[in-house]
Amino acid sequence: MVDGSKTPEPLLVARGVTRMFGSAYALSDATIALYRHEICGLLGANGAGKSTLSRIICGHLAPTGGEILFRGAPLAIGSARDALRSGIALVAQETSLTPDMSVLENIFLPSYAMPGRLSYARLRRKAREILAELGHDHALPLDMEVRRLSAAQRQLVEIAKALALNADLVIFDEPTASLSPTEVDRLFDIMTKLRDNGKALAFVSHRLEEVFAITDRVTILREGKTVADGLPTAGLTQNDIIRHMVGRDIGSVFRKTAADRDMGERPVALEVTRLAAPPVVRDVSFSVRKGEILGLGGLVGAGRSESAEAIFGLRHRTGGRVVVGGKEISPRSPIAAIRAGMGMVAEDRRAQNIVPDMTVGENLFLAQMGKHRGFGRGHAARRRQAGDLMARLGLPADRMDANLLHFSGGMQQKVIIARWLLTEPEVLVLDEPTKGVDIGTRQTIYELLREVAERGVAVVVISSDFEELLGLCERIVVMSDGYTIADLPASQLNEESLTLFAAPRSSAERNAAFLRDLVSSYGGTAFWGLIDGDQFVCLAVAEDSRTAPMHLAAGHVYPVRETSMPAALQARAPGIVVEEDGRSTLLTRLSNRRGHDLGWIGLSLPPGASIPDAQALSARMATLFEIPKPEEIDA
Amino acid sequence: MNAPSRTLALPKIANTLEARMLGLAVVLAIILSFISPHFFTERNMFNILDQSVVLGIVAVGMTLVILTGGIDLSVGSVAGLTGIVLALFLKEFPIPVAIVLAIGCGGLIGLFSGVLIAVFGLAPFVVTLGVMAMGRSLAYIVSGQRSISGLPMGLQDIVYTTVLGIPTNVIFLLGLYVVTWAWLTYSKGGRTIYAVGSNIDAARAAGLNTLFYSIFPYVAAGALSATAMTFSLAQIMSADPIGGNQLELDAIAAVVIGGASLYGGRGSIFGTLMGVLIMVMIRNGLNLLGVSPFWQGTAIGAIIILALLAERLITWKSRRV
Numbered sequence: 037m038v039d040g041s042k043t044p045e046p047l048l049v050a051r052g053v054t055r056m057f058g059s060a061y062a063l064s065d066a067t068i069a070l071y072r073h074e075i076c077g078l079l080g081a082n083g084a085g086k087s088t089l090s091r092i093i094c095g096h097l098a099p100t101g102g103e104i105l106f107r108g109a110p111l112a113i114g115s116a117r118d119a120l121r122s123g124i125a126l127v128a129q130e131t132s133l134t135p136d137m138s139v140l141e142n143i144f145l146p147s148y149a150m151p152g153r154l155s156y157a158r159l160r161r162k163a164r165e166i167l168a169e170l171g172h173d174h175a176l177p178l179d180m181e182v183r184r185l186s187a188a189q190r191q192l193v194e195i196a197k198a199l200a201l202n203a204d205l206v207i208f209d210e211p212t213a214s215l216s217p218t219e220v221d222r223l224f225d226i227m228t229k230l231r232d233n234g235k236a237l238a239f240v241s242h243r244l245e246e247v248f249a250i251t252d253r254v255t256i257l258r259e260g261k262t263v264a265d266g267l268p269t270a271g272l273t274q275n276d277i278i279r280h281m282v283g284r285d286i287g288s289v290f291r292k293t294a295a296d297r298d299m300g301e302r303p304v305a306l307e308v309t310r311l312a313a314p315p316v317v318r319d320v321s322f323s324v325r326k327g328e329i330l331g332l333g334g335l336v337g338a339g340r341s342e343s344a345e346a347i348f349g350l351r352h353r354t355g356g357r358v359v360v361g362g363k364e365i366s367p368r369s370p371i372a373a374i375r376a377g378m379g380m381v382a383e384d385r386r387a388q389n390i391v392p393d394m395t396v397g398e399n400l401f402l403a404q405m406g407k408h409r410g411f412g413r414g415h416a417a418r419r420r421q422a423g424d425l426m427a428r429l430g431l432p433a434d435r436m437d438a439n440l441l442h443f444s445g446g447m448q449q450k451v452i453i454a455r456w457l458l459t460e461p462e463v464l465v466l467d468e469p470t471k472g473v474d475i476g477t478r479q480t481i482y483e484l485l486r487e488v489a490e491r492g493v494a495v496v497v498i499s500s501d502f503e504e505l506l507g508l509c510e511r512i513v514v515m516s517d518g519y520t521i522a523d524l525p526a527s528q529l530n531e532e533s534l535t536l537f538a539a540p541r542s543s544a545e546r547n548a549a550f551l552r553d554l555v556s557s558y559g560g561t562a563f564w565g566l567i568d569g570d571q572f573v574c575l576a577v578a579e580d581s582r583t584a585p586m587h588l589a590a591g592h593v594y595p596v597r598e599t600s601m602p603a604a605l606q607a608r609a610p611g612i613v614v615e616e617d618g619r620s621t622l623l624t625r626l627s628n629r630r631g632h633d634l635g636w637i638g639l640s641l642p643p644g645a646s647i648p649d650a651q652a653l654s655a656r657m658a659t660l661f662e663i664p665k666p667e668e669i670d671a
Numbered sequence: 672m673n674a675p676s677r678t679l680a681l682p683k684i685a686n687t688l689e690a691r692m693l694g695l696a697v698v699l700a701i702i703l704s705f706i707s708p709h710f711f712t713e714r715n716m717f718n719i720l721d722q723s724v725v726l727g728i729v730a731v732g733m734t735l736v737i738l739t740g741g742i743d744l745s746v747g748s749v750a751g752l753t754g755i756v757l758a759l760f761l762k763e764f765p766i767p768v769a770i771v772l773a774i775g776c777g778g779l780i781g782l783f784s785g786v787l788i789a790v791f792g793l794a795p796f797v798v799t800l801g802v803m804a805m806g807r808s809l810a811y812i813v814s815g816q817r818s819i820s821g822l823p824m825g826l827q828d829i830v831y832t833t834v835l836g837i838p839t840n841v842i843f844l845l846g847l848y849v850v851t852w853a854w855l856t857y858s859k860g861g862r863t864i865y866a867v868g869s870n871i872d873a874a875r876a877a878g879l880n881t882l883f884y885s886i887f888p889y890v891a892a893g894a895l896s897a898t899a900m901t902f903s904l905a906q907i908m909s910a911d912p913i914g915g916n917q918l919e920l921d922a923i924a925a926v927v928i929g930g931a932s933l934y935g936g937r938g939s940i941f942g943t944l945m946g947v948l949i950m951v952m953i954r955n956g957l958n959l960l961g962v963s964p965f966w967q968g969t970a971i972g973a974i975i976i977l978a979l980l981a982e983r984l985i986t987w988k989s990r991r992v
Contacts, residue, residue: 370876374878382873382876387872388872388873388876389873390870391869391873392936393865394866398862402874402877402879403877405862405879408859412857413862414859455877
């Protein structure tokens, strides 16, 4: 919404902002302008200074130098409180919440800093209004403690908190990191609304698709300097942005694997059967062969990390078998899994992987020391491999004694992956290996994982980034609500089909009930699926026991020509299509409010069946069929 | 963030907190030797080492506990109780057996605290506070509220024997520090103690035995309290139920002066030795100067706080990130 008619004064301009930490520059020459009625993307690789700049604008940090004008006057911000008063709010990455306080108190925490009496009745009313505006009035109990909320719900509290301030300028710092695609849609609706109400918004994100979906302009930082100042998003391509971020062309991040390698012959390295670890992991089965990269996809909260933890002995399991290299293991602690040949890079780098008081070298050797039997540390035996690995990852050998926390997130992640490679695992599980890692390092990590797989290691990658799963993995297992629900070659999937497979099971079950309902009134076979080129991806199916079976099963992909309704699937048009053999099929297209394609719902009747009124039925299908709602995702 | 800029200005060794504490100890010794002519004499130097033995041994156990991020308030009362227990055992058993049994008792008390803390997840502060109260009360019960004397004369041998002119208790103390240093630096167990204090989840996920090494420091602290008390009994040849009173405070102070973080993961056994020597030197110097024992607490407290404040001011800039 770049308003061309009158060039408005920017609400906030920052020029030549610098900030030093110790003797290092976090920002050396940052410039940004934020306008009312606009969403400005703030981009940059890790360590480029996005968060530092956001925090300076919000008064959480004082700049070392530079000039910031807000509403045309110099911004004299001494504290975050001053910034709140002047109308600037930050939606942080769920870190600014007080976990022991209720949702209501968290939303109005900033007003505790204001003088005057608090009226809880008034605050409660206002909170309800804000949440209603967010479309979440029922999903977020105001009296619940924040610690009991899911990551997505906490993010909503963050957003509500910013809205409660009635700020003119709102900075969203990676707000989508823990949201599912549907919730992201919802958030974008809210952001659009705020923009149309005349607010200025800044949006910090790593995900380029989102930047294209929501921003009007982008400002790109590289090594603390602004390298692109407010370029209109419409005129940019993904490659333009990447070039600004890393300062060079890096080509496609995902080098497609040279032809599908034949995995059928290789021995199975890890086999998981009916794994259960309540309450989150209910029924998980999958296997991965030596040299294969398997993706474990799904939404946040689907139970992927918890499954990995249960396999690795970090979480108590109540049922199921785990076989590593032909031997069944039932570890109660990770050491048994490690000695059986497993390694796991946990999701949260800071909390689960890094030992902050140890040097780079000791962090690197940590798992090797755990695997080592004996009194000593077991470092000496692997010193040469460690040297080779660090050279391969581009870490200077003389920095082995430095503190790991002084390195970038990408380098930290490489060290943690190297920690496990040093134990020479047969199975390596990586939970969100590129979370918070910039695009250049991401590529190194992908290459490393491919290399590791080529050497015969079975690699399991858990990721919420579907693009990453599709680009990196040969096969993808999709989880939803603690169940594995699909196991397909990556080549047969795309982002839409993955999103739909990953939808929460509660709505999937309601949809199945609706399909059964259709079948009981009309007979035949009812299905929900995607038509992708000459493939039909079946998401759900219900069949009348009296009719001839169509041999469709949920979670499978079929070539269109081999189904019993090729003509209908090829026509891809609403209305009834009659096949050569007389079978008639009615298709209805589904889409959500933002126009995202949700596939097709259909009813297929055997030859000779009485055909219902197509229009009435279509209408019924489209309205009754439940589109996954965001509030159910983590319920 | 201090590493790059600071190492240029100073040799790396001077960059560590232990080195600065060594400097503080030396400066303190020089000042005291100017104030009192009796301070810097061979006799008083041995005195200081001798007076360091009890605190020094207890501080080793306390260092292990604090490195895991815990705290042990019970070491003083465990010392009191095991002192009484040792005196009673000495009347029944040969000396070596009695000593081993008393040290075993100390270890068992530590095991009790350690299991409650590591297995049941209770707060170290609260558990050891409870054990502290129980230990002192049991010391009075078991002793019948009297001090026990008439210990076998042979017990004195562990203090008054000398090797190359150095008393055995001092040799034991220094040996204990060397062994502990080597273990903490070069063994899997020692590194696990640091990893537990720094990030227990990461340590567990890397296959380290975090449960064992969360319990072990408390066992060591209990056993070392009993060991320290053995040397104390050998010197004064009687056991008093109030023995080891407030030893926990001196031990914690020594460990903290030595640079350990109460959050765990950071600290060194050499630093603790410096902390112990600083504590003992101050007390020794104040005694030589004839400062009233009632003022000594104020003086020691002030010096501890000043030392830590100075340390914080030196590293202030680098911490503000």
